[in-house]
Amino acid sequence: MWPNRMRHLFAAISAVAVILPAVCGSRDAAGQAASGEPYKIGVTYPLSGPQGAWGQLLVPAMEIAVQHVNQSGGVKGRPLALVVEDTKGNPEGAVSAMRKVVQVDRVAAILTIFTNVVSAQMPLADQLKVPLLSPVESPGLVAKSQWAFAHSPPLDRKLPLIVARWKRDNVKRLFAFYPNTPIAKPSSVAVKAAIEKLGIQYDEVLFKLGDTDFRGLITRAKSFNPDVIFINGHGTPDEGVIVKQIRELGMSTQVYNGTGIMTSQSFREVVGKAAEGMIYASLKYDVVAAKKLMDAYRAKLGFDPDFAGLEVYDMVFMIAQAIGKYGYNGDGIRRGLTEIKDFRSIGGGLVSMDKDRQSIVAIALYLVKDAVKPELVEITP
Amino acid sequence: MNNLQVLAIGLGLAGHYALVAVGFALIFATLRIFHIAHGTVFITAGYVFFLLHRAQGIGLLPSGVFAVAVAALLGLAIDKAVYLPILRRGGGMFSVFIASLGVSLIFEAGFLAYTKGVVSVARTGMLDILTAGSVTVRSLDLAVLAIVAMVYGLLYLWLHRTKVGLEVRGLTDNGPLAAVVGVNVDRTRTHIFLLASALAGVAGVLTAYDMGIGPDTGTRTLFVAVVAVILGGMRNLLLGAIIGSVALGILTAYAGFYFPEWLTFSVFITMILLILVRPQGLFG
Numbered sequence: 175m176w177p178n179r180m181r182h183l184f185a186a187i188s189a190v191a192v193i194l195p196a197v198c199g200s201r202d203a204a205g206q207a208a209s210g211e212p213y214k215i216g217v218t219y220p221l222s223g224p225q226g227a228w229g230q231l232l233v234p235a236m237e238i239a240v241q242h243v244n245q246s247g248g249v250k251g252r253p254l255a256l257v258v259e260d261t262k263g264n265p266e267g268a269v270s271a272m273r274k275v276v277q278v279d280r281v282a283a284i285l286t287i288f289t290n291v292v293s294a295q296m297p298l299a300d301q302l303k304v305p306l307l308s309p310v311e312s313p314g315l316v317a318k319s320q321w322a323f324a325h326s327p328p329l330d331r332k333l334p335l336i337v338a339r340w341k342r343d344n345v346k347r348l349f350a351f352y353p354n355t356p357i358a359k360p361s362s363v364a365v366k367a368a369i370e371k372l373g374i375q376y377d378e379v380l381f382k383l384g385d386t387d388f389r390g391l392i393t394r395a396k397s398f399n400p401d402v403i404f405i406n407g408h409g410t411p412d413e414g415v416i417v418k419q420i421r422e423l424g425m426s427t428q429v430y431n432g433t434g435i436m437t438s439q440s441f442r443e444v445v446g447k448a449a450e451g452m453i454y455a456s457l458k459y460d461v462v463a464a465k466k467l468m469d470a471y472r473a474k475l476g477f478d479p480d481f482a483g484l485e486v487y488d489m490v491f492m493i494a495q496a497i498g499k500y501g502y503n504g505d506g507i508r509r510g511l512t513e514i515k516d517f518r519s520i521g522g523g524l525v526s527m528d529k530d531r532q533s534i535v536a537i538a539l540y541l542v543k544d545a546v547k548p549e550l551v552e553i554t555p
Numbered sequence: 556m557n558n559l560q561v562l563a564i565g566l567g568l569a570g571h572y573a574l575v576a577v578g579f580a581l582i583f584a585t586l587r588i589f590h591i592a593h594g595t596v597f598i599t600a601g602y603v604f605f606l607l608h609r610a611q612g613i614g615l616l617p618s619g620v621f622a623v624a625v626a627a628l629l630g631l632a633i634d635k636a637v638y639l640p641i642l643r644r645g646g647g648m649f650s651v652f653i654a655s656l657g658v659s660l661i662f663e664a665g666f667l668a669y670t671k672g673v674v675s676v677a678r679t680g681m682l683d684i685l686t687a688g689s690v691t692v693r694s695l696d697l698a699v700l701a702i703v704a705m706v707y708g709l710l711y712l713w714l715h716r717t718k719v720g721l722e723v724r725g726l727t728d729n730g731p732l733a734a735v736v737g738v739n740v741d742r743t744r745t746h747i748f749l750l751a752s753a754l755a756g757v758a759g760v761l762t763a764y765d766m767g768i769g770p771d772t773g774t775r776t777l778f779v780a781v782v783a784v785i786l787g788g789m790r791n792l793l794l795g796a797i798i799g800s801v802a803l804g805i806l807t808a809y810a811g812f813y814f815p816e817w818l819t820f821s822v823f824i825t826m827i828l829l830i831l832v833r834p835q836g837l838f839g
Binding site: 222227230379384412440444 | 561808810812815
């Protein structure tokens with residue numbers, strides 16, 4: 175009898191031993207909170223200074239993403255955690271923040287933002303072998319480092335939509351405003367290249383971030399008598415002040431923007447009704463698809479996230495996916511990000527990384543119909 | 556017509572500068588204090604106004620009056636709590652200057668931490684505009700110029716028709732002698748700080764309503780006001796401040812139009828050249 179009973183007992187123990195981890199595994203996937211030492215992601219964002227609003231608005235979207243990842247079991251059962259450092263939006267702050275999160279906090283990947291910041295961080299990323307993932311839109315920027323990735327529609331991919339509309343409206347004179355930051359040069363080059371064959375007369379000025387009176391520059395624009403004005407900056411409140419002062423100097427010229435500026439709460443607060451009629455190009459997204467993020471963000475901050483909020487939410491999931499696939503180390507995460515293909519964005523579309531490590535996303539043109547509510551109408555041709 | 560438009564913008568800017576400049580000049584000319592924290596008083600009024608009017612929805616006038624009162628009291632408090640104790644302990648004007656700079660930096664850091672550097676604009680609506688030909692003037696610019704004219708008129712009467720005004724002029728000409736002949740320096744000092752700070756408060760409220768303010772707007776504006784005072788000279792307080800402000804406002808607007816990338820360079824090179832030619836300023 176003993177041998178048989180022993181066999182049954184052994185079989186029962188074996189069955190439990192095999193089934194239990196599988197059950198636990200499936201419960202993790204079904205929503206059991208992650209536990210253990212977290213996988214840390216560095217966040218080097220401006221939290222102060224003229225561009226500080228971006229950090230204040232985007233870090234909460236990343237925190238929500240981390241919360242969602244952790245609530246659904248984390249990565250291989252371990253939670254994600256953010257280590258946030260203020261870059262103040264300048265290159266010195268960028269390098270110092272990056273050194274801190276990598277060399278002190280030992281993060282294996284960094285979420286970052288802005289052309290000037292990423293430009294300053296790329297040599298360090300090459301040296302430390304830590305991938306940078308950002309929503310920068312400067313054409314060709316991330317192609318300069320194997321460790322730099324961008325999830326956003328760069329200006330040179332959005333310009334064809336805008337230029338098609340300029341062509342349709344028979345635009346002959348264009349005046350552009352850029353901030354006095356490294357975003358200006360690539361933006362200017364991209365715009366000039368895009369309008370070259372259309373014979374559009376072009377002039378531009380640089381504005382100083384942090385200034386509040388731009389009327390001298392706007393008078394210069396007025397004297398150029400443009401058919402359209404193009405503003406391409408960082409979506410800061412300064413750009414809102416410019417749009418407002420354009421209207422208050424009696425100019426009714428159509429204003430275009432190359433970023434998803436109107437979705438930014440800090441821009442909307444400053445610009446008010448002056449934004450009505452503005453046209454901008456940005457990541458195309460579906461607010462219904464993004465409901466999970468929208469609801470959580472609204473509960474946290476009291477208003478909807480902007481387009482970049484969706485991008486940074488995606489980025490946390492991209493890094494989580496890369497860690498899950500190749501482990502928590504710079505090289506593995508870099509490999510995982512490079513291989514991103516048909517990634518389901520919170521905004522609804524599918525995202526893939528191109529060979530230059532810039533994501534390929536759907537782009538749309540929006541018209542600001544009501545700036546106060548705000549009501550945006552997609553006018554993509 | 557562009558030149559007329561730029562001129563109109565320059566005059567509007569001059570109005571903002573003039574209110575800060577005259578307060579700074581009043582304190583510097585009478586008490587010899589290089590009151591860097593005057594910019595702090597200016598920006599504090601702007602933030603108080605923003606918080607009351609924009610964030611709390613309180614009316615324009617009560618918010619503005621309260622913000623100006625806060626500015627006046629803050630200016631006086633800085634003198635009583637910082638400058639006077641230093642002077643009573645035998646500190647010189649350089650110590651006072653450093654303390655003033657410290658106050659300014661402390662407030663600026665506080666505002667930066669609180670606002671995260673985001674520009675605060677106390678209005679959401681558009682301003683009414685008046686158009687004459689191709690020149691557009693905003694209603695607020697006209698209001699600012701009217702306020703400046705009224706303030707300068709009242710200041711003139713105060714300086715020339717009141718006993719305190721006479722004492723202020725006495726301090727401007729010769730402080731130690733004025734004290735010897737019976738000028739109540741402490742009382743006059745209190746009047747000067749209250750009045751100069753209230754004027755900075757008016758400018759802060761107008762700037763917060765008009766263009767918006769950031770944590771360093773106070774320092775930037777003070778810098779401009781100091782240049783205006785240097786340009787105008789301090790022998791004639793009111794005339795120097797207003798002429799300096801108008802000159803600087805117009806210069807800034809034209810430089811912003813013709814050489815936007817060289818704006819700061821243009822303004823300061825002009826100031827240095829003028830000082831080389833007339834060290835005492837235009838009306839020194």
